[in-house]
Amino acid sequence: MQTLSLSQELPKRFGSLFEQQFNHYKNKADFVAFKMISETTRDFTVRNGKPDMMHTFHDIGVLIEIMKDGHIGYGATCELTPDGIAKAFAAAEKMTGVSSKYPVAKFDMSVRPKSIGQFKSQRQTGLDQLSAAQIYDFLKKTSLKLKVNDKIITASAEAMVIECRQKYMSSQGANFEQDFNIIVSAFSATAQDGAETQTRSLHGGRGICLQIGSEFFDIDRTLAECEQTSAEALELLTAPNCPTETCDVILAPDQMLLQIHESIGHPLELDRILGDERNFAGWSFVQPQDFGSLEYGSKIMNVVFDPTASNEMASYAFDEVGNPAERKYLIKDGILQAGLGSLESQYRSQISGVANSRSSSWNRAPIDRMANINLEGGSHSLEQMISEVENGVIMYANRSWSIDDYRRKFQFGCEIAKQVKNGKVVGTLKNPNYRGITVPFWKSLKALTANNTVETYGSPYCGKGEPSQVIRVGHSSPYALFNNIEIFGG
C-alpha cells in the first residue's frame, strides 16, 4: 500500500530553499526569523459503514518575522520560490515599518531567545507508516459497531491523522525543529425514536486528541467502547430529563476538559488580560494584581501548564518563538500563581508567564495560547466520591458551551448524566446542563479523584485572535465533585 508520501516529500523539497532564503534575508532588519510549517492531515469520516468525508490536506508555507524599532511584524506566504519569499519579505518590511510608528509595545531581543534543539512526539510507529486503507478499515468497523439497530440513525466514526513539522531559524541564532504526530478522533451514535433524538459519543465531539503514533488504532478496545456508546444513546431515548435544582455535581474528565479550558485557561491568558483580545474572544475578570493573591478556587485545586506531558496533544520543547517549554503551576492550593503569557506578554505586563506563543499555521502571527492545562488529582476513589453525595448528578461529555467575554458566567451542557441519591447511582438522565460563575464555582470544589483516575483529552479547535486562529490544546483531569451547583434539563 502506498502512503501519502507527499507529507515526507514537501519539507525535503523546500527545506534547502528555506535555509538559503533565511540566510539571504537574516541581516536585512533589526531582527529576522523564518518559520516553515509543513502539515499533512488525513481527515476521514465513515457514516453508517459507508464513506462520508475523505479529505487530505497538505499545508506548507513560511512565516517571516521582522523587528523594526522594537515592533514585530509578519509576512506569510505559500509561494515557496525566491520571488515568493521576496514578495512576502517586502510586504512584511513595508507594513512593519509603517506600523512601528504606532506600536502597542517596543520589544527588545529578549522576546526571541536563541534556542537550539529538536522535539519529536512520543510514538511507537509513525503515522507516515499508516495507509489510508488502514484508517478507512478501522473507521468502517467502528462505525458499523455503533449502528446496533435501526434506531441509531447516524453512526459516525472520524479520524484526523496529522503529521506536522516546524522549523524555525532566527538572526539571533535560534535553530530548532519539532515533529508532531497527532490523532483527533470522534465516534458518535445518534438515536431517534419518534420526536426524541439523542446523541452519545466517545468523550464528546472530537474530545479524543493525543500526540501518538499508529498504535492509537486499537480495534478491540475501540469496538468495546463504541458498543457502550450506542447502548447509552438508546438508553437516553427513554431517560427522564435532568431535574432543575441546586445540588452536588460530579464532572467526569471528559466534561472537565471544557470546564478547565473555558474557566481557567482562557481567563489566565495574559494577552486577554492586556486587552488585545477584547474585540473578539474577550477580556478577563483576572486583573494583573491578582497573580500571587487571588483565591481562584478551593485549597485542593492545583492546575499546571505542562507541555512536557507524554502523549498530550499540546506537548512541545519550544513555543513558536523559541521559548523553552517547562511545566509550571498556574494555580497552587487554590491561589493564582502565573498567567498564560508569552515572552512578549511577560515583557509588557511584568507578570510571570510560560512558553505559549503559538500560531495555527504559517499564515498567522503567534499569540498567547493554551497548551496542556491540567488539573492535578486528589485522594478519592470514584466510588468514595459518589458515596459522599446525598443528592446529585454525574455529568459526562460536553455537548454545549457558552461563557461571557470576561469568563465569569458560564453554562455548559453534557450528553448524559447519572443521578445519585444517598451515595448510589440510581438512574440515567438526559439533557443535563449546569451553570455557574467561575470563582464561586471553583471554590465549591470539594473533592478530586486520585491521579490514577486522571484522563487526558483535548480540543483541536480552540478559537481566538484577529485574524482568527484555531489551536490544539490538551487537558487532563480527574473526576471532580462540586457542591451546590444549579442544574437543569431540556
Place this chain on the structure above:
Amino acid sequence: MKTYIKKFSEELFSGLKSGEQLGLFLHSEDSTFLRFSQSKVRQNTSVHQHEVTLQFNKEQRSLKMRFNLTMHLEHDLQSAKHLLDDARVQLMQMDPHPQFIALKNNGTSETFKKVDRPADSEVPGLIYETYKDTDLAGFWCSGPLRQASINSEGQFHFFETDYFFLDYSLYNGPKAAKGYYSAEKFSLPEFQAQAQATKNKLNLLNRPMQTIPRGKHDVYLEPMAMAEILGTMSYGSLSQGNFNKGYAPLKKLKDKELKLSPKFSMTENFDLGLSPLFNSVGELSPNKVNLIENGELKSLLTSTATAKEYNIETNFADVSEAPRSLDVRAGTLAEKDALSKLGQGLYLSNLHYINYSDVQTARMTGMTRFACFYVENGEIVGPIQDLRFDESIYNIFGDNLVELTKESSVFVSTMTYLKRELGAFKTPGALIKNFNFTL
C-alpha cells in the same frame, strides 16, 4: 491568478485516464491584517495564501485533496500529480461513496469586483489619528480574495473581489461599544462619522450602571445582535443533511408542529452580491432560496450530495449546507422609534458566544456584550451588567417577536479562521418580548 489556474488545471486534465474526473476549487488571497489595541498596532501580518482542492472521481468513489500553490507551475504540477497517483491507488481500496456525484459542466463565468479603499500603508496612521482620543481594539482586513471552481468537463467559474473591513470596539475601562466599517467606496467623512457614532455610544455608558434581575424582559436587538443569533442558526440548523442525520433544531417547524411569527422571513439571497453564485463544485444556486417565509419553513439548504443520498431535490447549497448570503426580511418599525416602542426593557447592541443549550427545543444560550442598556419610558437609563440568556428560537422569532425594523444592516463576514471567508448577513433589528435571562 486566473491565467495561472487555467493553465494548471488544463495540464492536469490532459493527464487523466479513462473513467476519471477531476474538479478543482481555488481559494486565493493576498491579505493585509492589522491588529489594534489602545488604537495602536499590536501585530501586522501580510498573507499570500493560495490553496487548491482537487476532487478526484473514479468508479463511484471520490477523494478530496487540498494543497497550497507555490505559483511555480512545475512544482505545483509535481505536487498535484503526486496526489493523483496516490489517489488512484487509495480510492480503489475504499467502498463506493453513497453520495457520489459525477462532475458535470456547470458553465463558465467570471466576476471581478474591487472596492475603493485606502492604501494599506495609510491605515495604521488613519486608525491612530481617528481614535487616538479613545481606546480601540480590533482589526483591519483588506486585499483581494479569489475563488474558482473548474473541472475536467469544461466548467470554469472565477470570482475575484477586493474589499476591506474594520471590526472594532472602543473602551472606557470595562465599558465598551462596538463599531464596524466596510464600504464599496471608502469615504473619510463617512468613516469619521461612524467613528463618532461609536464614541457617542461609548459615552452613553457613563450613565449609572443598572443591575437587572434574572427573568423575562422585553428587548430590542440591534442588527449586530441579530447577526449573532443568525450566525448560530447558520451553523448546521439550516442544513438538510444535518436534519436527516438527527441534528434538527427546526424539526418542529419543518413538521409544522410549530410556526414562527408571520413577520419572520429568511432567504438565501445572492442578490446581495457579496458571495459567488457558484458553490465549491461549481453549481449555480438560484439567486434566491426561500428558507422561512412568513413563519413557515419552505426549504432547508440542500446540497446535491444530500439530495442524492435521501432522494430529494437539491437547491445547490455548498457541501457544508450553511447559508452564504442570508437575508432576513425587514419589518415596519422605524429604527428611531425602537426605544419608544420598547418602553421598558433592555436595548442589546450585541450578543456573544451563543450555542444551543437544547437542540430539540431550539433553545440557545449566550451573553449580552458591549453597549447594552436598561430602558425606561423609552429612554436609556444606563448600561447593564452582562446577562446570560437561554431562550428558544420558537419564542424569539415566534409569538414573542413584536416587530422588525424597516432598516437593515449588511455585515460582510469577518470570519478569518484558517483563511478569509466570503459571505454576508443582511438583517434588521428586532423588538422581542419576554426574552428569558437566567444568570
